[in-house]
Every structure is written in structure tokens, then in C-alpha cells.
Amino acid sequence: MNVPYLHSAAWVVPVNGAPIRNGAVIVQDDRIVAIGTATELHTRFPEAGLHDHGKAALTPALVNAHTHIELANLAELAETQSGGFIPWVMRLMALRKRRIAEDPQGTAARNASLQECARHSAEGVSVLADIGNSNLALEIMGHFPGTLLSFHEHLGLSEKTLARNLARLESEPKNRLCSGHAPYSTHPALLQALKERARRLGQVLPIHTAEPLSELEFLRSASGPMADFILGYTGMIGVFQPLISPAEGSVHYLDRLGLLDAQTLCVHAVHVSEAELELLAASGAKVCLCPTSNRFLEVGRASAARFLAHGILPALGTDSQASSPGLSLWQEMRLLAEEEPDLDPAQIFAMATLGGAQALGLEEDYGTLSPGRKADILVVPLQEPAPATAEALLQTLVGQQLSAVSRIGEKNHENRANKA
Numbered sequence: 001m002n003v004p005y006l007h008s009a010a011w012v013v014p015v016n017g018a019p020i021r022n023g024a025v026i027v028q029d030d031r032i033v034a035i036g037t038a039t040e041l042h043t044r045f046p047e048a049g050l051h052d053h054g055k056a057a058l059t060p061a062l063v064n065a066h067t068h069i070e071l072a073n074l075a076e077l078a079e080t081q082s083g084g085f086i087p088w089v090m091r092l093m094a095l096r097k098r099r100i101a102e103d104p105q106g107t108a109a110r111n112a113s114l115q116e117c118a119r120h121s122a123e124g125v126s127v128l129a130d131i132g133n134s135n136l137a138l139e140i141m142g143h144f145p146g147t148l149l150s151f152h153e154h155l156g157l158s159e160k161t162l163a164r165n166l167a168r169l170e171s172e173p174k175n176r177l178c179s180g181h182a183p184y185s186t187h188p189a190l191l192q193a194l195k196e197r198a199r200r201l202g203q204v205l206p207i208h209t210a211e212p213l214s215e216l217e218f219l220r221s222a223s224g225p226m227a228d229f230i231l232g233y234t235g236m237i238g239v240f241q242p243l244i245s246p247a248e249g250s251v252h253y254l255d256r257l258g259l260l261d262a263q264t265l266c267v268h269a270v271h272v273s274e275a276e277l278e279l280l281a282a283s284g285a286k287v288c289l290c291p292t293s294n295r296f297l298e299v300g301r302a303s304a305a306r307f308l309a310h311g312i313l314p315a316l317g318t319d320s321q322a323s324s325p326g327l328s329l330w331q332e333m334r335l336l337a338e339e340e341p342d343l344d345p346a347q348i349f350a351m352a353t354l355g356g357a358q359a360l361g362l363e364e365d366y367g368t369l370s371p372g373r374k375a376d377i378l379v380v381p382l383q384e385p386a387p388a389t390a391e392a393l394l395q396t397l398v399g400q401q402l403s404a405v406s407r408i409g410e411k412n413h414e415n416r417a418n419k420a
């Protein structure tokens with residue numbers, strides 16, 4: 001065992017408790033051993049090495065619970081107005097096809113994805129939940145210093161391709177995480193097979209849920225702009241059987257298919273009724289909000305306050321560079337604070353940390369500063385004068401453009417190297 005290290009700072013933000021002024025964290029062998037005031041921990045751990053980070057806040061590393069790094073080379077889509085969800089999807093598919101034709105080796109796509117990973121890491125994100133149709137994320141996983149969960153996305157609504165799509169799912173290696181694209185694009189039997197597999201293997205299953213309003217109309221009546229788009233794209237006619245009534249929504253649909261449990265992650269969840277919030281809460285299903293992408297794609301706004309009122313702590317995700325101009329989890333927090341000024345900033349910061357960790361089943365390692373967790377701790381510099389109250393501190397964390405965030409882990413290694 002290495003000597004414990006006492007890291008102190010003006011503020012320590014445990015997330016699962018109130019911020020501690022003049023706080024400290026004891027770190028030993030890359031795990032958190034204790035957290036408290038610096039004075040208290042000096043007394044309890046007199047042998048600990050000392051590192052004072054001064055006017056800074058120590059916080060857990062961030063968790064980005066939804067992105068698509070393989071779309072990092074489609075950032076130009078987010079540079080002009082989206083024109084709405086379906087036109088954007090059509091442009092995305094066309095541009096993607098063109099990029100693959102231009103770059104069959106995928107070198108440019110790989111470089112863009114690596115840059116995206118480096119950017120997340122530099123901004124303090126240590127867990128990335130990535131959705132991909134290719135194996136790109138698997139290939140570059142080793143370059144991301146944190147935990148990159150790569151979900152292989154399955155979709156296909158047609159009855160004709162169902163057997164082939166089920167066989168493809170069946171052939172996935174056991175350790176491969178999988179996701180379902182969306183209720184409007186994925187055959188109900190394929191969604192059920194995905195959930196059955198995820199349950200059997202103890203894996204989380206992410207699904208884009210209730211993102212555009214047109215999804216609801218499609219699920220209710222197999223009509224509307226989404227139906228027109230799918231029919232135009234696949235040539236399928238009349239294969240989709242509505243399972244829900246006109247008063248119900250996407251969450252009802254997933255519930256009817258038996259898909260909701262504590263390891264299902266509903267991403268976006270923009271159009272969700274009170275009855276559906278109750279269903280989500282009762283099942284323990286998780287939710288990931290993507291405020292920037294929602295705004296860009298003009299799909300509507302998911303109110304975090306409504307989820308919180310039902311005891312659901314949402315996770316936050318950036319979604320891809322194709323719909324998320326700026327791509328930053330800090331930006332997601334700022335946008336949420338701006339859109340919902342009554343939200344408690346402590347809850348916004350909890351979404352970007354604990355909410356994400358819980359959504360991905362990683363709360364034993366990430367999400368809070370508490371004993372046993374990985375010592376993946378951010379050092380967020382605070383401007384003069386440092387916030388005087390816990391509330392002011394949290395407002396600063398979620399509401400301001402912050403300068404260079406670093407990690408104590410990096411400094412630990414430096415310390416060890418210096419000692420050696």
C-alpha cells in the first residue's frame with residue numbers, strides 16, 4: 001500500500017452531501033479513503049502526504065452518458081440550422097455515406113473521434129457512454145484515459161430483415177454492450193431480444209426514447225411525418241402495428257414490450273407524460289437528457305424538474321457533434337441552468353456526475369467523492385474571490401465558463417514520480 005495523500009482545497013463537492021468549505025479528500029492507491037474538513041482529516045491521517053490545491057473545488061469527474069463519437073467527423077451538420085429532426089436525419093445519413101466513400105479507411109473519422117475523446121477528457125469527463133454502428137469506439141478505447149463504454153447499436157423495423165437482425169444480435173460477443181436505436185426504427189421483437197440479452201448479461205440497455213414528437217404519432221397510429229420518412233426510406237408499408245392508445249407515449253410502448261427496468265436508459269425523454277414519469281419511476285428505469293442536442297434539433301425541451309419531482313435523477317449527455325454545437329458537458333449544465341432557472345444547481349451538478357454513474361451502473365466507482373470510489377477527482381480552479389457559500393459555489397460550477405480543469409490523479413502520478 002502506498003502512503004495516503006491528503007488533498008485539500010477551498011471547497012470539496014462530494015455530490016452525495018453538501019459541499020465542504022476548506023475540505024479534503026484522503027486518497028490511497030487510487031481510491032478515496034475518507035472525506036471531510038482538512039482539519040479533521042489532518043488529525044485522523046497524520047501520516048498522509050499533503051497536497052493543497054488552494055482556491056479550487058475538488059469534485060468527482062464528469063460522466064457523459066450519451067454520445068456518438070463515430071459521428072465526430074459530421075460536426076458541420078451542427079454549424080447550420082437543423083430544420084428539424086427528420087430533415088437533419090436525412091442530411092446526416094447522406095453526409096455519412098459521402099464521408100465513408102471519401103475516406104474508406106476511416107482515417108479522418110478515427111482522428112476526429114480521437115480528438116473528441118481528448119476534448120472530453122481535458123474537460124474532466126472520465127466516463128463516456130458511446131453509441132456506435134461501427135467498431136470505431138472499440139478500436140480507440142485504449143486512447144481514452146477514463147472508462148469508455150461502447151454500445152453497438154441495433155436497429156431495423158422491417159419484418160423482412162428481422163431474422164437477420166436477430167441473428168446479428170445473437171452473434172455479438174458476450175462482452176459487447178448493445179443498444180437499441182429507437183422505438184420508431186427498431187422492430188419490437190428486436191427491442192425485446194436486446195433487452196433479454198442485456199438482462200441475461202447484466203448490461204445496461206440505452207434506447208433513444210421520445211426524442212421527436214413525430215415518434216409518438218408513429219407509435220400511436222403508424223402515421224405522420226415519421227411514418228412517411230420510414231416508408232420513403234425503407235419502402236415498408238403497413239408492417240408496424242400500433243401497441244399504444246392515442247393517449248399513451250413512447251414509455252408506455254417500451255413498458256408494453258417489457259423493456260423497462262433499472263438497467264434501461266431512456267435517452268432524450270422529451271415527450272413524456274405524467275403517467276409515463278410514474279412508470280419510469282416505478283420501474284427504476286434511467287433517463288439521460290441532452291439539452292443542447294434537443295435545442296438544436298428543435299424536438300422540444302425535457303424538463304429536468306419533472307423527473308426530479310418523481311425521484312428520478314437524470315443523467316446528462318452531449319449527444320454527437322452532428323447535433324451538439326460546442327460538445328461539452330459543462331455546456332449541458334449551463335444550458336439546463338439557463339432553461340430551468342429554478343433548478344437547484346446542486347441537482348444539475350449531480351446529474352453530470354452521480355446521475356450518469358447510476359444510469360450506467362458505475363456508481364461504485366464514479367459519481368461521488370465518497371470512500372471506496374475511484375480517486376478520479378477534478379480540480380476546478382475558482383476565480384477570486386472564491387464563492388463564499390455552497391450555493392454560490394454550485395452556481396459557479398454549473399453556470400460559468402470554467403478555466404482549465406485538471407485531475408488530482410494526474411498530480412498523484414507526478415508526486416509518485418518525483419518521490420521515486
Ligand SMILES: [Zn+2]
Pocket residue numbers: 066067068131208267319320
Ligand atoms: Zn443519440
